[in-house]
Amino acid sequence: MSLFQDPFDAKSELAACPCGKHHSLSEHDAAVAAWQHEAQLRTAADEEKRLTNAVDQAVVRALLPNDATRRRVLHAIGAGTLLAAIEQFFPLGHAREAFAQSGKIEKTDLKVGFIPITCATPIIMAHPMGFYSKHGLNVEVIKTAGWAVVRDKALNKEYDAAHMLSPMPLAITTGTGSNPIPYTMPAVENINGQAITLAMKHKDKRDPKSWKGFKFAVPFDYSMHNYLLRYYLAEHGIDPDTDVQIRSVPPPEMVANLRADNIDGFLAPDPVNQRAVYDGVGFIHILSKEIWDGHPCCAFAASQEFVTTMPNTYQALLKAIIEATAYATKPENRKQIAEAIAPANYLNQPVTVVEQVLTGTFADGLGKVQKVPDRIDFAPFPWHSFAVWILTQMKRWGQLKGDVDYKKVAEQVFLATDAAKLMKEVGLAPPTSTYSSFKVMGKTFDPAKPKEYIDSFAIKRI
Structure with missing residues (x-):
């Protein structure tokens, strides 16, 4: 060129x-x-x-x-x-x-039992805030006195579904404490949200090693509260069966028992802990998230029969609860939720008590105001690894007898697939796996090795 x-x-x-x-x-x-x-x-x-x-x-x-x-x-x-x-x-x-209903709702009028605690927030708030009606359901949420009553009414089909403690569907399915009936847990209601509260007279006894002879209350034998309290005591060298007394007390009666000096403390759901502080009869020794951050507590539960015979009703109910859970995950919504669930027909608590729990800005009973935004949180995914851990504690403390297929039971009861599908629909991101390791008081739990985990404890009933 x-x-x-x-x-x-x-x-x-x-x-x-x-x-x-x-x-x-x-x-x-x-x-x-x-x-x-x-x-x-x-x-x-x-x-x-x-x-x-x-x-x-x-x-x-x-x-x-x-x-x-x-x-x-x-x-x-x-x-x-x-x-x-x-x-x-x-x-x-x-x-x-x-389209999401994929068919006509088989039953629109439902009864769902709940215990008046903040763990039930999504189940309760879905009523006054319209999440049930949005999905074509007329749900009556029924305040119930205690967990044994919830279980019995659910098993007798007086309730279509219920607010239960996470271990309860596992206990019902395995026949632990009752006849075995296939039960399911499609969603976790809350994570964290509990505390160990002690009577004011014990404010100088902060070392658990000094608690021998104490009388403690938990809401139910098959509860995260019972297992977390036992774990905490045992890690400090206190045998929960011989060194202290642990009794089941319905949450609404715990503060009165603390005031009457019938018990020295409790590991309880909120707002029970905060109400003890509000009434000046107790102080918060430790939040449950300090024992295991992210632990499950309460759950939405239904019989396998309900899930399979009324699938469209079940899907609508579960979606309403998961949508309510998604709404509750946002801190900016917590005060509104507190106002909705505080009234007498729900929690029957002063709004300020419920707000302190849900917002995580609270008086601890020892003269300080703590700020712990995730004191209680809401994450509906029912990890199979949660179920395996619960089963190991049931086995550890002699509640579960014989050989246990941990994986089979976990996957039968905790309906992770259903939760994941509906979480996506409401804008929540479900995990890609249903098993995960985590730490409880610094000790790693591997869900693939439940027997080795149980064997590693010095204090147990096996």
């Missing part, structure tokens, strides 16, 4: 291809056009992928049946803008909800 040749002259060698990869300018232009067309198709395909809801896909395809036209529109304005335009004249929201 001449040194004086115009490089942009179509007849020059350089003009043959600006990028130097093609034999002629026309070949280059054709390649660019093809690349742009492929990019447009990729963009349109990406927009179509954003239409993850089956209802949205069906409506868009019905309105724009021609593939090429639909992709051009999606490329031009995007899936979000298109759906927003459609919603102006088509009730997409109602269509999505109707």
Whole structure:
């Protein structure tokens, strides 16, 4: 090429291809056009992928049946803008909800029992805040005196579903403490949210080694409270069966028993701990999250019969509760929730007591105001590893006899797949696995080695 040749002259060698990869300018232009067309198709395909809801896909395809036209529109304005335009004249929201039910609700009038504690927040708040009615359900949430009553009414089918302690469905299924009946736990109601509270006369006895002879209360034999208290005592060298007394007391009666000097303390659900502080009869020794951060406590539970014979009702009920749980995860909603669940027909507590629990800014009874935002939190996923840990403690303390197939029982009772599906629908991100190791008082639990875990404890009833 001449040194004086115009490089942009179509007849020059350089003009043959600006990028130097093609034999002629026309070949280059054709390649660019093809690349742009492929990019447009990729963009349109990406927009179509954003239409993850089956209802949205069906409506868009019905309105724009021609593939090429639909992709051009999606490329031009995007899936979000298109759906927003459609919603102006088509009730997409109602269509999505109707589709999600995947069939007619078999039973709309339901009874769900609960214990008046903040662990039941999603189950309770779903009533006054409209989460049940949104899904076509007329749910009567029934305040119940204690866990044995909840269990009996659930087993007698007086309740369609219930607020239970996480270990209860496992105990019911394995026949621990009752006849074996297949039971399920589709969702965890809360994580953390408990504490060890001691009578004010013990404020100088902060070392558990000095607690020999103490009388403690827990809500139920098959409870995280019982297992966490036993774990905490045993790690400090106190045998929970011989060095102290542990008795079951319904949560609404715990503060009165502490005031009457019938007990020295309790590991209890809130707002019981905060009410003891509010009334000046106790102080918070330690939050349960300091024993095991992220531990499960209470749960939404239903019989396997209910789940299988009324699948659409079950799905609607579970989704309402998981939506309420998602709402409760946001700190900015906690004061509103406290006002909704504090009244007499629910928790029957001063709003300030419930607020202190839910917001994590609270008086500890020792003259300090603590700020622990995750004092209680809400995470519905029923980890199978949670179930295995609970079963190891039932075995450790002699409640569960004989050989135990930990994995089989965990996966039969804790319905992780159902929870994961509905969590996605309400904008929560479920974990990709159902098993995970964690630490309790610094000791790692491997769910794949339950027997080795039990054997590692010096104090046990095996």
